[in-house]
Amino acid sequence: MAKAIMIQGAGSNVGKSMLVAGLARAYLRRGLSVAPFKPQNMSNNAAVTEDGGEIGRAQALQARAAGRAAHTDMNPVLLKPESEIGAQVIVQGKRFATLKARDYAKAKPQLLAPALESFHRLAASADLVLIEGAGSPAEINLRAGDIANMGFAEAAGVPVVLIGDIDRGGVIAQIVGTKAVLPPEDAARIKAFAINKFRGDVRLFDEGLIATADMSGWEALGVVPWFEQSWRLPAEDVMDIASRKGGACKIVVPRLARIANFDDLDPLAAEANVSIDIIEAGRPLPLDADLVLIPGSKSTIADLAHFRAQGWDIDLAAIIRRGGHVLGICGGYQMLGREIIDADGIEGPPSRVAGLGHLDIVTEMKPEKRLALTQARDMASGAALAGYEIHIGTTTGPDCARAWLEIGGEDSARSEGAANASGRVKGCYLHGLFASDAFRAGYLATLGARATLDYETGVEEVLDALAEHLETHLDLDRLLALAEEV
Structure with a gap:
């Protein structure tokens, strides 16, 4: 007993x-x-x-x-x-x-x-x-x-x-x-x-x-x-999210009011050659960011309004003009598009809201939530990775033709994500992708940084x-x- x-x-x-x-x-x-x-x-x-x-x-x-x-x-x-x-x-x-x-x-x-x-x-x-x-x-x-x-x-x-x-x-x-x-x-x-x-x-x-x-x-x-x-252990509480001083590669993360599933940051913060800068409300996004990572959100439309209220939309556009990279995950991915349509009023009154416009995609909110543990492959490097999906909404549009992940096996493979023409602005629904050492190393290499960490072994x-x-x-x-x- x-x-x-x-x-x-x-x-x-x-x-x-x-x-x-x-x-x-x-x-x-x-x-x-x-x-x-x-x-x-x-x-x-x-x-x-x-x-x-x-x-x-x-x-x-x-x-x-x-x-x-x-x-x-x-x-x-x-x-x-x-x-x-x-x-x-x-x-x-x-x-x-x-x-x-x-x-x-x-x-x-x-x-x-x-x-x-x-x-x-x-x-x-x-x-x-x-x-x-x-x-x-x-x-x-x-x-x-x-x-x-x-x-x-x-x-x-x-x-x-x-x-x-x-x-x-x-x-x-x-x-x-x-x-x-x-x-x-x-x-x-x-x-x-x-x-x-x-x-x-x-x-x-x-x-x-x-x-x-x-x-x-x-x-x-x-x-x-x-x-x-x-x-070095995955944080659950939003109070535990903190900037982490490391190497020269600067990853900037706007702290959304309803930030969700921010475990995507943990493997990056553990890398010696990476610095994580959590940007609180009232601070501008630093223009010298190598990457702006827009994380998940429990209330995408409300957090998009919060993003704009800080002037981060203006900062983000300037960072992109300067050659910086942007990655939106889940809610952050939805924000990067042209429009978010919530006809059923899932996140509040029924609405159509203009997105940040850096990806040519549109998201329609749907009541069904997708929950799945997922195996995937990075199309550019071939690196295998595992993650999870936890979201409402479906995303479509021309930039989805530049999907950069393949999810599932040979018999059930589907493409995932979107990218702009330069490839410097990307988004996807897959959380946990940076826990894969091979993928993280390849992604950081595009930012000029070297990955040195065996993340899963480190957690153990x-x-x-x-x-x-x-x-x-x-x-x-x-x-x-x-x-x-x-």
Whole structure:
């Protein structure tokens, strides 16, 4: 029978996702069958699963750490924000509804059943299920109908370990304050705590650790120092997107308001000869960019308006005139065309919107979403690559005759993407293409840069290093002993 334990945070972005990934790899190395699980996640950075659905990318990374294929049961409820007040709700990998926050609060109770169903299916195939919470259980205003933290822990009958983030300061108050505001029955479910992201000599926090344990009444599992290689793992949270100073090849990325599936940046950021410059709203796109990479978007039309509001359309035109390259992926690809037609009002009121006009293509939004794990070939180099598609809309037009990818095998091959006459402006729907070392090397060569990275091997090495890091600084024997049968 499987055991399970839930990792909750004393706040958002305390490092829960990375800790669960590291724990999954550590217990896998100990010979256990491990499954990651997050009942409710909020992210526009989704992964496509082998069973044809989508989950948060963090759970896909955790699945990899656990030596498993990503499955929709690992994240049965995924919220994908589309506006300031509403989100698309994905249940067990498929679209359930688009709801405003107030309406989602009313819908939450009916989502507990599928979350528990997915959890128990996973537990049937594992020795240990590592459950990740969302946000913080201290948000007691969200406790009624909760499926993300204590509501799920109670329904599933699992113990909890609470994580505090010392890097943002006030970690003792984070832990002790959580105990103070929780209902007694929820506080009793927390068995231990750990401190994450310590910089410097961890012995300096010895007295703080004792004080936190005394005031909370919870057991201390350890203090985890800052993991320096964390940036080399695929990021899920938009808060984790950062510029990365490297070599002379300058790749500029406008940070869209509804940026989605930005894992395309990870392999490029890891290359020593590449610098990634994330351009925040209010900053111009640098004219010396070798490549402007326009990433995916959860709301293409709204992000196109945001793009123009920053004056980035003017900057982009100037960069192209100066000989710079442009690559649009998914939503970024759609923006580069002549027009986006949303006759059914999928992204808002029915509309026809002029695109940036750098590709002679037109996109029509359609209600059906394409979700697929994809094998492809770069037509120019012949390099094989693997990626995924996750989009609505179909794109056609004269520049599609200059498609630069071939998707599928010999019997079912189809062309993908578009390019302008010079070949310096391109777009496609395929995410994840830069994870292919051969393709990435060929593409960077067109920008005058040399690729040196074995990306997939590098991710595996970092996961192993993270597991060793946690073995050193956390009491993993005790954490495992705290897990309970489900």
